[in-house]
Every structure is written in structure tokens, then in C-alpha cells.
Amino acid sequence: MNYTVVLPAAGSGKRMGAAYNKLFLKLNGKPILAHTLEVFQLDPWCEEIVLAINEQERQDIEKLITQYQLTKVTKLVQGGDERQHSVYAALQAASGAEIVLVHDAARPFILQETIHALVEKATASGGAIAAVKAKDTMKRVVDGQVQETIDRETLWSVQTPQAFQYELLMKAARQADEQGFLGTDEGMLAERAGIPVYVVESSYDNQKMTTPEDLVLGEGILRRREE
Ligand code: C5P
Secondary structure (H helix, E strand, O other): OOEEEEEEOOOOOOOOOOOOOHHHOEEOOEEHHHHHHHHHHOOOOEEEEEEEEOHHHHHHHHHHHHHOOOOOEEEEEEOOOOHHHHHHHHHHHOOOOOEEEEOOOOOOOOOHHHHHHHHHHHHHHOEEEEEEEOOOOEEEEEOOEEEEEEOHHHOEEEEEEEEEEHHHHHHHHHHHHHHOOOOOOHHHHHHHOOOOEEEEEOOOOOOOOOOHHHHHHHHHHHHHHHO
16 A cells, blocks of 8 residues: 655754754764654655755755665655645645655654554545544643543544545645645644544654653663664
8 A cells, every 4th residue: 555755844943952953863873854764765655755845954855865765755845934834835746646644754753553554544534643542631721720621531642644645635735725724733624624534543652853852752762672
């Protein structure tokens, strides 16, 4: 079952406290971006990788692609001001795909088994998003005051990848773009467009490298996997 993956990689290092794109920060001596791309390079189901990048980083990214022999990366497109804009630009460049996965380049620990489960579910049903069950007790709070405790059994923390039949996601993304709607994930755009979206249970390891503590966690995950 083949798919194309779209990776937004056009962020900055703001929350990481880095002076440059956090995806160039290293885990075990290898840039986060290379870790993530290798997962897809090594997945036999992955046909093509489309990257949304900051134009001024093009040369560095091309160098990284050559160094790590990431031959499946076929297109580097210019990202936008918001993640959703970067994804939309990359999706347009992925035309011709039947199943498309959107995955944050900042999540290097995604497992191949999760990717395959997502592709199978999206093929059968429209859309599927990686998620984990909420671990903590969750409460709705307004102005510091608890309003209610939400039944945890129904709550999931959502990650990427998010997999869709390409035409369905394009329809949802186009609609959001025309209406100037900004969502926090592709699932949200699909839900608004009436596309069925299912969850696939993922791993708690599939963390997004966002703040400096995440790098410590990331090194720990790599150490455990090498044992
Ligand atoms: O900032 P955050 O980690 O939440 O971003 C998630 C992913 O989206 C990252 O891989 C980042 O590079 C990417 N991104 C992007 N374009 C933006 C903002 C973020 O491609 N304008």
C-alpha cells in the first residue's frame, strides 16, 4: 500500500530557544530532520517525500538530503507563515498521490507500524490520525475556575502522522484556505468538511521536539531503542 508523505519543516527555533530552525539540532549526533526523514526513506510503502522548507535553508537541507542519502525526497517547496500554510503548499506539490500522510518533521520517533495502520485506515475510511489516550485527569477551566471534569475515557491527545485519501484532504484544505480558517491539525480541517476521521493508537514516544526538555527525552528514547 503506497503513500506520499508531506512534511512541514519550515518552522523556527523559537520555543526551543534556538537561534535557527530546531530541526537542525542533533539527537545522538544526527539532525532531528534526518532522523524523521530516515523513517520514511526506509519504509517500503513510502513512494515520495515532499518537504515544506524555509527558502533560506534550501542549501542546508539539500546538503542533509545528500549526506543521509534521502533519495525519496523529490520536492522542496516554500513553506508559509503558519504550519497550515506550509502543509497546503506541500500538498499542492503532492498532486497525483492517492494516499497522503502529513507528518511534523519535528516528530522523529514515529513507528512504521503506526504509519501502516494509518494508511490502511485512511484507504478504507477516508482519514486517520495518530493519537494516544489522555493520561491525566482533564478539566475544563475558565478564568482559573474549574467548570467540569471531562470523562477521560473519551479523550485522546492527537499527534501526526495524519493520513487521508488525497482528494478528500485537498478538498478540506482548499475550503479552509478560501475561508481563511486556521486549524491546529489536518484532522480539524477534514472534520469541518464532513470527512470521516478515525484515530489509530500511536506510541507515547512519538513526541514533538518543541522545547529543550524534549531533546533530553529524545536522547533517552534513542538510548532505549539501541539497548
Ligand atoms: O512549531 P511546531 O513544532 O509546532 O511545528 C510543527 C511542524 O510544522 C514542525 O516540523 C515545523 O517545522 C513545521 N512548521 C512549518 N511551517 C510553519 C511552522 C511550523 O512547516 N510556518
